[in-house]
Amino acid sequence: MSILVVGSVAFDTVETPFGKAERVLGGSASFFSVAASFFVPVNLVGVVGRDFGEKELAAFTGRHIDLAGLERMEGETFHWQGKYSYDLNARETICTDLNVFQFFKPRIPEKYRRSEHVFLGNIDPVLQLEVLDQVEKPRLVACDTMNFWIEGKREELKRTLRQVDILLINDSEARELSGEWNVVKAARAIRAMGPHTVVIKKGEHGVLMFTEDGSFAAPAYPLEEVFDPTGAGDTFAGGFLGYLASAKQPGDDVLRRAVVMGSALASFCVEAFSLDRLLRLTRPEIDERFRLFKRLTHFEPI
Amino acid sequence: MSILVVGSVAFDTVETPFGKAERVLGGSASFFSVAASFFVPVNLVGVVGRDFGEKELAAFTGRHIDLAGLERMEGETFHWQGKYSYDLNARETICTDLNVFQFFKPRIPEKYRRSEHVFLGNIDPVLQLEVLDQVEKPRLVACDTMNFWIEGKREELKRTLRQVDILLINDSEARELSGEWNVVKAARAIRAMGPHTVVIKKGEHGVLMFTEDGSFAAPAYPLEEVFDPTGAGDTFAGGFLGYLASAKQPGDDVLRRAVVMGSALASFCVEAFSLDRLLRLTRPEIDERFRLFKRLTHFEPI
Numbered sequence: 208m209s210i211l212v213v214g215s216v217a218f219d220t221v222e223t224p225f226g227k228a229e230r231v232l233g234g235s236a237s238f239f240s241v242a243a244s245f246f247v248p249v250n251l252v253g254v255v256g257r258d259f260g261e262k263e264l265a266a267f268t269g270r271h272i273d274l275a276g277l278e279r280m281e282g283e284t285f286h287w288q289g290k291y292s293y294d295l296n297a298r299e300t301i302c303t304d305l306n307v308f309q310f311f312k313p314r315i316p317e318k319y320r321r322s323e324h325v326f327l328g329n330i331d332p333v334l335q336l337e338v339l340d341q342v343e344k345p346r347l348v349a350c351d352t353m354n355f356w357i358e359g360k361r362e363e364l365k366r367t368l369r370q371v372d373i374l375l376i377n378d379s380e381a382r383e384l385s386g387e388w389n390v391v392k393a394a395r396a397i398r399a400m401g402p403h404t405v406v407i408k409k410g411e412h413g414v415l416m417f418t419e420d421g422s423f424a425a426p427a428y429p430l431e432e433v434f435d436p437t438g439a440g441d442t443f444a445g446g447f448l449g450y451l452a453s454a455k456q457p458g459d460d461v462l463r464r465a466v467v468m469g470s471a472l473a474s475f476c477v478e479a480f481s482l483d484r485l486l487r488l489t490r491p492e493i494d495e496r497f498r499l500f501k502r503l504t505h506f507e508p509i
Numbered sequence: 510m511s512i513l514v515v516g517s518v519a520f521d522t523v524e525t526p527f528g529k530a531e532r533v534l535g536g537s538a539s540f541f542s543v544a545a546s547f548f549v550p551v552n553l554v555g556v557v558g559r560d561f562g563e564k565e566l567a568a569f570t571g572r573h574i575d576l577a578g579l580e581r582m583e584g585e586t587f588h589w590q591g592k593y594s595y596d597l598n599a600r601e602t603i604c605t606d607l608n609v610f611q612f613f614k615p616r617i618p619e620k621y622r623r624s625e626h627v628f629l630g631n632i633d634p635v636l637q638l639e640v641l642d643q644v645e646k647p648r649l650v651a652c653d654t655m656n657f658w659i660e661g662k663r664e665e666l667k668r669t670l671r672q673v674d675i676l677l678i679n680d681s682e683a684r685e686l687s688g689e690w691n692v693v694k695a696a697r698a699i700r701a702m703g704p705h706t707v708v709i710k711k712g713e714h715g716v717l718m719f720t721e722d723g724s725f726a727a728p729a730y731p732l733e734e735v736f737d738p739t740g741a742g743d744t745f746a747g748g749f750l751g752y753l754a755s756a757k758q759p760g761d762d763v764l765r766r767a768v769v770m771g772s773a774l775a776s777f778c779v780e781a782f783s784l785d786r787l788l789r790l791t792r793p794e795i796d797e798r799f800r801l802f803k804r805l806t807h808f809e810p811i
């Protein structure tokens with residue numbers, strides 16, 4: 208029932224129209240792990256530097272997050288700096304200091320190798336494939352990527368995708384990967400590359416999922432205050448895969464609820480900087496927001 | 510049970526990445542009327558020139574569309590020319606020849622004055638108010654507008670809005686009218702101007718409706734071929750208000766289904782140039798697409 212996640216653990220410096228946060232906890236594996244750990248135990252594989260201290264680790268402790276795979280290396284932790292304008296769907300990267308992350312070679316601890324679910328965070332597709340080489344027949348492999356790899360390592364990414372069940376990707380990346388402007392065509396082209404399910408994230412415009420059973424659309428929750436969108440995509444992935452992994456049986460119904468659960472988690476993530484809101488989130492709050500999504504989207508047949 | 514619609518009847522010349530159509534039937538009142546007439550009789554008030562002939566009129570005949578209010582004036586019909594790039598959500602206006610439309614003074618025929626439902630298409634808010642002065646206590650007044658009036662006739666528009674029940678508006682217009690970037694805040698500010706219901710149209714990203722009972726989100730139907738988005742907003746309005754007018758009792762449930770019905774009609778509109786797809790549409794096709802929307806958005810509670 209556990210999920211193995213491989214991705215970045217980082218410091219983020221983020222500026223939005225509403226404030227600034229310096230060197231706060233970030234990284235795809237951080238957001239993913241905390242979100243997924245509300246549903247199932249998580250095994251985290253990543254790398255941090257000597258500057259990653261007890262204060263940062265505290266975010267993971269007391270949760271079902273195993274840190275045996277969190278390597279500590281000489282040097283500094285990955286540091287991302289970005290800035291958002293009022294249009295919170297678009298962001299500008301000010302600086303990406305990879306630091307120890309550029310030497311990251313995921314080593315999957317023996318006890319993680321039978322994880323039933325694997326989430327490959329947004330890292331070099333060559334490393335993503337190396338992760339899959341180290342695990343034993345997972346039930347489900349989900350994967351994220353970004354334009355940097357789509358442009359720079361397209362063939363490597365395509366090799367990885369052949370072994371992926373679910374690709375989570377944003378709309379512009381889906382267009383770039385497939386060469387199709389229309390998202391329905393883009394999703395079909397990507398499904399032909401390997402993943403049976405493609406989840407297209409559209410930020411404030413919600414999510415479109417394409418499976419062998421058809422398509423499913425979920426809105427983003429219409430929040431009055433969106434404070435910082437950083438990590439929303441990884442938080443979505445954590446809620447999505449966490450819920451999937453916790454379900455007794457797979458199926459289209461479960462996938463749909465997983466999309467809504469991911470959207471619910473993401474709607475909390477954006478309410479504060481870093482993981483601040485996620486760290487004081489409770490399961491009853493999550494379930495209540497799920498019910499609000501139902502209320503938001505429900506209509507009776509004619 | 511009838512709807513009075515006041516708006517433009519026009520010729521459109523449209524270029525998309527998929528083709529070009531010259532001097533084809535367009536205009537807000539045209540799209541609205543054909544869409545709404547699937548549900549209730551429509552009384553159309555507008556103006557055309559001498560160049561608007563039998564061929565164009567044929568679009569309205571054989572439907573429940575009364576043309577006693579369609580004035581014919583010396584001169585040429587309103588002609589709009591626009592161009593879309595691959596991002597069909599954004600368009601460029603090449604040319605707007607108002608022609609006879611610039612002299613349009615809506616005169617509501619006696620037999621239309623007791624219409625229970627009124628749709629004020631996107632025209633000068635001063636004219637919109639003059640329409641309301643000529644009708645007798647309609648049950649429901651819905652209204653569209655655009656950035657041109659928000660910028661140029663803000664106070665006049667606000668006077669009109671005081672008498673409007675439902676404002677249909679796109680997201681950038683909602684932001685401009687309210688001065689709020691966040692759409693939830695924008696909707697609240699607009700509801701304080703008069704309309705109890707605000708429907709925010711987001712093109713390919715669907716619709717958000719804000720009522721006194723809360724909010725409702727509906728996606729746009731994920732189509733593989735979007736051929737020409739011209740008229741989609743007015744077609745949405747026609748399906749929305751047509752369904753509302755046909756319902757026995759108002760209420761939040763009916764409003765939600767009306768949003769989906771509007772979205773269903775709009776999803777057909779964009780499949781072809783002009784009103785081509787709407788004119789060969791059947792009620793069973795509409796109901797089937799409504800069911801597909803249910804399938805697209807449905808998920809079970811946890």
